[in-house]
Amino acid sequence: MTRLAVIDHGAGNLVSIQRALEVVGGEPRIAEGPADLAGADAVVLPGVGATGAAMARLDEQGLVEPLQEWDGPLLGICVGMQLLFDSSDEDGGACLGVVPGSVQAISGRPLPHMGWNEVWTSDDPLFDGVASGSLFTFVHSFAAVPDNPSIVTATSDHGGRFVAAVRDRNYLGLQFHPERSGASGLRVLENFVGDVRRAA
Numbered sequence: 001m002t003r004l005a006v007i008d009h010g011a012g013n014l015v016s017i018q019r020a021l022e023v024v025g026g027e028p029r030i031a032e033g034p035a036d037l038a039g040a041d042a043v044v045l046p047g048v049g050a051t052g053a054a055m056a057r058l059d060e061q062g063l064v065e066p067l068q069e070w071d072g073p074l075l076g077i078c079v080g081m082q083l084l085f086d087s088s089d090e091d092g093g094a095c096l097g098v099v100p101g102s103v104q105a106i107s108g109r110p111l112p113h114m115g116w117n118e119v120w121t122s123d124d125p126l127f128d129g130v131a132s133g134s135l136f137t138f139v140h141s142f143a144a145v146p147d148n149p150s151i152v153t154a155t156s157d158h159g160g161r162f163v164a165a166v167r168d169r170n171y172l173g174l175q176f177h178p179e180r181s182g183a184s185g186l187r188v189l190e191n192f193v194g195d196v197r198r199a200a
Contacts, residue, residue, distance in 0.1 A: 001027035002197045005040035009057040011049035020179035024190035034066045042196040047079030052091030081173030099168045101146035108159025111141040124153035134184040136176035
């Protein structure tokens with residue numbers, strides 16, 4: 001089995017992501033501290049809510065430095081994706097800083113941007129078997145703006161294009177919620193678990 005450490009930073013929909021990862025062949029385990037990362041093949045950083053609160057919880061758990069030093073696959077989902085970057089305008093604070101760039105408010109209205117929306121994908125392996133323009137579920141008001149545009153693997157639109165997915169070395173980010181996005185979302189998670197399995 002593919003062992004996945006799912007970070008509990010107090011704002012993740014853990015039941016949904018655990019169940020989805022199990023369905024696609026992963027072995028998710030909740031991680032609440034550095035010791036819980038031992039033996040994991042990959043880390044999943046899910047989340048809803050605000051980056052500032054999530055970073056404060058990670059700091060309390062002693063997980064900031066271990067996540068910054070993690071060199072295996074790491075998948076950030078929604079707020080978890082935003083945490084990968086240097087800083088967020090949402091709270092004006094620092095994030096993990098493992099991917100260069102910032103998190104900024106999206107331009108569309110109303111906010112938060114909630115519900116199903118088209119995602120235009122690249123040929124990144126994470127989207128194998130998923131047609132560009134497929135629908136995924138979003139709940140957010142902010143999105144990442146990477147320093148390096150070449151790491152963007154998918155975009156969506158809400159009053160203007162925004163970054164919906166990135167890949168930078170072993171760091172992958174999804175602004176949408178694959179665990180709430182039906183068959184297309186499960187396929188993305190299946191591709192992730194398959195990549196982790198092959199790498200392990």
